[in-house]
Amino acid sequence: MADNIQMSTPLVEMDGDEMTRIIWKMIKEILLTPYVDLNTEYYDLGLEHREATKDQVTIDAANATKRYGVAVKCATITPNAERVKEYNLTQMWKSPNGTIRAILDGTVFRTPIVVKGITPFIPTWKKPITIARHAYGDVYKNVEMVVPQGGKAELVVTAPDGSVSRETIHAFDGPGIIQGQHNTDQSIASFARACFNYALDQKQDLWFATKDTISKQYDHRFKDIFSEIYASEYEDKFNDAKIEYFYTLIDDAVARVVRSDGGYIWACKNYDGDVMSDMVATAFGSLAMMTSVLVSPTGVYEYEAAHGTVQRHYYRHLKGEKTSTNSVATLFAWSGALRKRGELDNNSDLIAFANQLEQATIQTIEEGVMTGDLAALSWIENKKTVDTETFLREINDRLVKLL
Ligand code: NAP
Numbered sequence: 274m275a276d277n278i279q280m281s282t283p284l285v286e287m288d289g290d291e292m293t294r295i296i297w298k299m300i301k302e303i304l305l306t307p308y309v310d311l312n313t314e315y316y317d318l319g320l321e322h323r324e325a326t327k328d329q330v331t332i333d334a335a336n337a338t339k340r341y342g343v344a345v346k347c348a349t350i351t352p353n354a355e356r357v358k359e360y361n362l363t364q365m366w367k368s369p370n371g372t373i374r375a376i377l378d379g380t381v382f383r384t385p386i387v388v389k390g391i392t393p394f395i396p397t398w399k400k401p402i403t404i405a406r407h408a409y410g411d412v413y414k415n416v417e418m419v420v421p422q423g424g425k426a427e428l429v430v431t432a433p434d435g436s437v438s439r440e441t442i443h444a445f446d447g448p449g450i451i452q453g454q455h456n457t458d459q460s461i462a463s464f465a466r467a468c469f470n471y472a473l474d475q476k477q478d479l480w481f482a483t484k485d486t487i488s489k490q491y492d493h494r495f496k497d498i499f500s501e502i503y504a505s506e507y508e509d510k511f512n513d514a515k516i517e518y519f520y521t522l523i524d525d526a527v528a529r530v531v532r533s534d535g536g537y538i539w540a541c542k543n544y545d546g547d548v549m550s551d552m553v554a555t556a557f558g559s560l561a562m563m564t565s566v567l568v569s570p571t572g573v574y575e576y577e578a579a580h581g582t583v584q585r586h587y588y589r590h591l592k593g594e595k596t597s598t599n600s601v602a603t604l605f606a607w608s609g610a611l612r613k614r615g616e617l618d619n620n621s622d623l624i625a626f627a628n629q630l631e632q633a634t635i636q637t638i639e640e641g642v643m644t645g646d647l648a649a650l651s652w653i654e655n656k657k658t659v660d661t662e663t664f665l666r667e668i669n670d671r672l673v674k675l676l
């Protein structure tokens with residue numbers, strides 16, 4: 274056998290929790306280290322280590338990602354009250370994804386992994402649809418109030434020079450509710466650049482949609498910022514790459530998406546992206562067949578799976594039972610990160626390996642060997658449901674032949 278593939282620059286490796294942490298180790302042992310001399314800078318984002326470092330490890334990992342440009346992240350627990358008890362935490366640490374996203378100022382792109390044998394619920398969809406979700410502001414940073422006795426609600430802005438502008442929201446003559454939302458030009462511009470860069474990277478068209486006919490200032494601002502940045506920085510590059518950017522109304526976008534055959538990036542405002550990514554993931558099959566990458570406006574990439582730590586499977590694993598947990602999204606986080614590292618370092622062996630790893634994975638499923646979640650969706654005859662480890666070994670059997 275040939276020598277192992279070398280890596281010139283470290284990949285930032287962020288380990289995580291529960292079943293995905295188990296899968297993480299298996300993927301490395303069975304599918305990576307036999308072929309690649311993995312050069313990673315390791316950060317343990319498992320909850321115990323986040324507690325021990327007072328979450329400094331998450332910040333260090335995000336800063337390392339900025340330094341090196343590419344990271345791969347395992348799913349992690351976002352603690353709630355139960356987890357605080359379970360892990361004896363001194364604090365309800367924040368979501369690592371939120372912390373990393375704030376440091377990298379990124380946009381999250383989610384793409385379904387399409388395989389033969391699992392038909393999307395929308396039969397016209399032949400190619401994946403990538404959702405790009407703006408991850409800052411709007412209803413996620415809102416201020417809301419119940420107005421139990423009615424009254425006059427106003428928007429008031431005090432400028433730095435002390436001047437005040439105000440606008441009546443509504444004069445209530447009975448009980449009601451109000452909500453204040455915001456976003457910033459800077460965040461919208463970062464979102465726009467991340468989307469344009471990703472479209473160029475993927476050589477796919479970019480769609481963007483809001484409700485600017487109704488929201489003539491708020492949503493219109495999104496539309497204008499996208500259009501200004503496109504015209505001044507990206508139009509020529511899009512023409513050269515023979516891809517298209519277009520803006521349309523959100524209702525029109527939804528109708529077009531359903532009738533399309535896929536193969537483009539759909540940029541969504543925060544709420545639209547939250548809802549539409551669940552719709553797209555479900556319609557394509559499953560969260561365990563969804564890749565997710567955070568891209569910063571400066572071109573830093575963090576790859577992960579779109580699902581969580583698969584807690585119920587982990588507890589079964591701890592009891593010594595075999596689980597049939599789907600490792601595809603975690604595996605594609607690794608292959609995505611290795612491919613990107615290869616592209617940045619001009620390492621064609623690493624790129625080829627990443628492609629072959631994905632090919633072997635898809636081939637395994639298309640030949641009817643899959644985990645339980647997929648077997649429940651697949652129409653392949655004589656399909657075989659295997660446990661977590663066997664699935665990875667089956668991929669390895671095919672990978673060896675491809676290499
Ligand atoms: P989850 O881990 O995504 O799992 C929800 C359910 O979906 C599972 O119980 C399982 O169903 C199914 N599922 C998800 N991924 C699967 C896979 N790879 N293979 C097979 N089945 C899979 O979500 P959760 O249970 O709501 O959250 C668990 C923990 O993950 C939480 O602590 C949460 O904070 C964390 N989380 C982390 C991230 C992240 O780091 N990106 C994202 C979301 C959630 P069955 O049990 O019915 O088989």
Ligand code: MG
Nearest residue numbers: 546547548551
């Ligand atoms: Mg959601």
